[in-house]
Amino acid sequence: MSVTTTNLIMGPATLYQGLFGATEPAETAINSTPQASAWTDMGGTVDGVTLSVDQTYTALEVDQIVDRAGSRLTKRELTIETSLAEATLENLSVVLNGGTAATGTGYKSFEPLFASSATQPAYSALLFDGWGANILRRRVALRKTLSTDAVAMAYTKDKQTVYKTKFSGHYVSAAVAPFHVTEATA
Template sequence: MAVNTNNLIQGPATLYTGAFGATEPVDSAVNTTPAASAWTDLGGTQDGVKFGGDQTYGELEVDQITLRVGSRLTKQDFTIETSLAEATLENLSLTLNGGTSASGSGWKSFEPNVTSSATQPNYFAIILDGYAPGQFRRRIIGRRMLNTDSVELAYTKDKQTLIPAKFAVHYVSNSVAPIHVVDQTN
């Protein structure tokens, strides 16, 4: 197979967040910024944005054949991972999956949600806007997300403070896929 250099991708992505169930941009608008009324730009990131998929398969085997005779999907995990470079209270709240915010003249505050583990978390949606082959745009929409990784704010003399985030995709319904990927083609 010959190499098609038009299929090589390099460049940054932009992340947006919206409420779970927010109106998604239509596929034909893949090259436009999502509506600010429903989607908020998370700002700068550092060390890129990664979309990952992990699939676990159980083996099917029989005594008479030494090879795996089949596999069945037993688990799927999809994530969007980055380090948020803008260490705002809004980004901290997002990575801690919500909480209580307040503001007044010259100040704003945030307190994380510390309710019972039986309480439903505040799911949200994420849009990852990056590049596709041909220098076109690719949009990945995670429809029901939570940050499932540890959060830390490191204040050091010689390094930038970042908020690490690993947003995990969650099941939506039998009729709604949890992820939608669309590429611009012209």
């Protein structure tokens, strides 16, 4: 088998956050920055941005044969994990799925949401732009997400403070896939 070295991918990604249902950039705009009115650049990251697609297939079995007769997809977990290097109050609001920010003369403040757990959460959308094959741009859109893991921000003498977070993708509708990948071509 021959190796196409231009299919080897390495490099950082830029992460953007928008409201659930935000208009995604056109596929023809793959080499352009997403529209600032709909998408907010979340700034620097540490240790990259990782998309994971964990698929669970359940075996179909029959008594008459010893081999697996078939499989059906019964569960899919989509996640984006990153550590946000810019530990701003705005990014804290994103990783905590909302809250109230205030500004005044000489200060900014933030309070997290504290409504009943039965309240519908405020879903968001995430995009990240990175590199694809042939050293061209690749954009991944997760259309309905929530930050679902613990959010940590450590203050230590010899390490940078970051917001370590994990966003989970969710079902959108029967007509809209939960994620989409676009890659530029030469």
